[in-house]
Amino acid sequence: MKSIISILIVLVLNILLVNCAANLNGKKGNEIIDTVYVRDTTIIAEKSVFLNATKMNVLYIGVENPVKLELSGINPDEVSVSISSPGATVRKQDDTHYLVSVTTPGEAVIDVKGDGVSKRFLYRVKRIPDPVALFSNSKGGYIGVGEIKAQIGLIAFFDAFDFEAKCDIRNFDVTRIAQRFEPVSVSNIGAAFNGNSKSLISKAKPGDTYIFSNIRVYCPSDDTYRMVNSMVFQVK
16 A cells, blocks of 8 residues: 555656646746747847947048948848048948048038938038147257257147048248347248258257247148147257
8 A cells, every 4th residue: 555655656746847847948938939039029120220430420531431330130231321422432341330531521411221221311521620730749848958959850740639640741930049149030841850940950059949830731631731839949
């Protein structure tokens, strides 16, 4: 009798374990199916596109402006990107990255079309900002005699501008104000010192003041020169 009861108990326990396992497996399977179903529905139902200027929300003249497509539920191979602005071009780098070049200040419209989506994005088009003129990597202040005599010219530098752009210094004036002497000024073409500028700077002595003024630069795609900052140095 005891053996029969033991057998029945074992059978009942086995049945309970099997049912429990089946319920657990069924629940896990539903969770996975539900998750996949939700994701698939989201991808199919919500097609969207967004165009992001990866540097700033402005397109600058004279440089290649990187823009990035952010796609949802859209095949990038079926998407085209074009721009409406005189002289502007779009160059594709990969599925979502493009380089935009513009030439005319104002506004530009970028069109993104394909795979059931058509959207337009409006951007401002601006000139690149003015560079900063530097002498011995400085905009002015005190400078040693040896340091000023070692310099070979001026440079134009972009401060906090996240693009690779280069502006050329076309001309400037340099003035020496020495103690007990009248100021002497010479003009210089280009960024490097010419003979007159070198001669004037070679005379530097403690107490002298040197002024770099009328500094004009030419930047990419500009149709005219730009006047930038002047600099004043006191020789110590």
